[in-house]
Amino acid sequence: MTETAKETAPMNAAAPSRWRRKVNLAVSAAVAVLALAGCSVSADVVAYDLPAESARYSLRTETGGVETVWKYTSDRPAKADTPTSQPCIADVLVKDPGPCRPEPLIFLRYDLDLGLDNTAEADAFHSVTVTGYYQERLGTPPTVTRLRVEASFDGGRTWQPTSTRPDGRNTFTARIRHPRRDKAPEGVALRITATDSAGNSVEQTMPKAYRLR
Incomplete structure (x- = not known):
């Protein structure tokens, strides 16, 4: 049994400051419809059975x-991989769920400045x-090695790559060249x-990240 935790925040969750507004975006996996057998859903998690093989x-x-x-990439865990202070939710929701661990999903946090x-x-x-x-419950999370940022100024019809550095x-910082306001x-x-x-990878698209002044 593996689980996908709900990690979500409103687009403008951070309180505004004089210098910047930090935006935390992490989409809830709990509302996803999974085409996997044995799926059970609560308000906070999606738990599902997987084939034993990777x-x-x-x-x-x-x-x-x-x-x-x-x-x-995931397989059926041979043993539980959750901290004792944060037991697997499936242990509460599912009878005899077997070994449980969080999935290695990459979530993204933004500082749009x-x-x-x-x-x-x-x-x-x-x-x-x-x-x-990653979810705090994940015992040994991987490291994000590559990140690409593309910008669109015509509603997503065309995309332009940006210069991105670690x-x-x-964490990565992208440098975006904004056009004139009337061009976007x-x-x-x-x-x-x-x-x-x-x-593992994640692709996140924000059709209206921010406006120009």
Whole structure:
């Protein structure tokens, strides 16, 4: 039995500061519809049985227009991999669930460095910082090794790559060249793809990340 924990936060959850507004985006996997046998759902988790052999899985969710697609490798755990202080929820919800562990899903946290009105300066370079993280329950999480940020100024019809550099553990900073405001009337959309050392990946698309001023 493996489990996918609910990790979700509103797009503007952080309190505004004078300098920046930090945006935490992590899409809830609990509302996803899984085409897997034996799926059981609670308000906080999706738990499901897996074949014993290792296999590749894909999980897609959409929350508030933000689409997230995870691709990861999993198998049936031979033993439980959860801290004693945070027991597996399946032990409570499912009778005799067997060994349980969290899935190695990459979640993304953003610092969009926006003004108090949730906008960024047009016709200028702008930096966006993205940090990958995992459920705290995961015993030994992988390391995010690659991250790609693409920006769109026409509502997602076309995408432009950005210059991205490592900026700490699991953290990357992208430098985006904003056009004039009239060239991006729908604001800025972002598409982020992250890959970790175990080959797991996540692609998250924000069709309306922020507007230009």
